[in-house]
Amino acid sequence: MFSHETLLRVLALVSLLGIRRAAAASCEPVRIPMCRSMPWNMTKMPNHLHHSTQANAVLAIEQFEGLLGTQCSPDLLFFLCAMYAPICTIDFQHDPIKPCKAVCERAKCGCEPVMKRYNHTWPESLACEELPVYDRGVCISPEAIVKAEGPERCKCKAVKLAQKTYLRNNYNYVIRARVKEIKSRSHDLSAIVEVKEVLKSSLVNIPRDTVTLHYNSVCPCPLLTLNEEYIIMGYENEERSRLLLFDGSIAQKWKDRLGNKVKRWEKIRVDHPHPIRRSRH
Numbered sequence: 001m002f003s004h005e006t007l008l009r010v011l012a013l014v015s016l017l018g019i020r021r022a023a024a025a026s027c028e029p030v031r032i033p034m035c036r037s038m039p040w041n042m043t044k045m046p047n048h049l050h051h052s053t054q055a056n057a058v059l060a061i062e063q064f065e066g067l068l069g070t071q072c073s074p075d076l077l078f079f080l081c082a083m084y085a086p087i088c089t090i091d092f093q094h095d096p097i098k099p100c101k102a103v104c105e106r107a108k109c110g111c112e113p114v115m116k117r118y119n120h121t122w123p124e125s126l127a128c129e130e131l132p133v134y135d136r137g138v139c140i141s142p143e144a145i146v147k148a149e150g151p152e153r154c155k156c157k158a159v160k161l162a163q164k165t166y167l168r169n170n171y172n173y174v175i176r177a178r179v180k181e182i183k184s185r186s187h188d189l190s191a192i193v194e195v196k197e198v199l200k201s202s203l204v205n206i207p208r209d210t211v212t213l214h215y216n217s218v219c220p221c222p223l224l225t226l227n228e229e230y231i232i233m234g235y236e237n238e239e240r241s242r243l244l245l246f247d248g249s250i251a252q253k254w255k256d257r258l259g260n261k262v263k264r265w266e267k268i269r270v271d272h273p274h275p276i277r278r279s280r281h
Helices: 004-025 054-069 076-084 101-117 142-149 163-169 257-271
Strands: 173-185 188-200 210-215 229-237 242-245 250-253
Touching: 054 076, 054 101, 076 101, 101 229, 101 242, 163 257, 173 257, 188 229, 188 257, 210 229, 229 257
Parallel strands: 210 242
Antiparallel strands: 173 188, 173 229, 188 210, 229 242, 229 250
């Protein structure tokens, strides 16, 4: 016969195992189409935005399709999926893992300048301040995936320099510049360029001098070759007075006719603005 104390311990253990199984059962396959390419296939509702079902989450995350189309940050889709379809694992079922603060900040740094061009700001529901820091809490980031899968994961997308791309992406700055140096410090990549001509600028002053272009990713995209001269198109981070480079930026070897093309496209853009879809949250 069990003693009363032993029986209580057995019941407590059975109860704990039951809770663990119930929690495991609450994980569900990711059914949000935009997030099926993520390196996890199980999620849990409600998500970090308090959507009770994936159907509700789909309606919300799809509002960012226009912003994703600008390729303003290679971290944006990862960050959105980590918020709207958080990874669900056996060890973190009650509190799904959040994305790291740095992932949010990189996505915001790349995309808020684009949003501001259309009188939108970064959503308060996606604020970076409350997210965990990598070395002080549990969180997920694409850096771990890049380290695990090797440098071949850095495959830069070819962005075609054409009127349609220029009008759709609505770049903050366009410069003609020669590449002097590529710098790497931890995950912070930058390109040092000598500006030969400023074809377009917005709120960040661009001198005809040596300036720094900051990559918004662990991958050096677009690729630049030392001592080559390029036409470079990207966005600004007004708050930090930075010129940004990311996977959606354009860096094409300079040809004399490109300057006149850009001036013609910019006139079309001003005369016929082409807004991106409004992001809801």
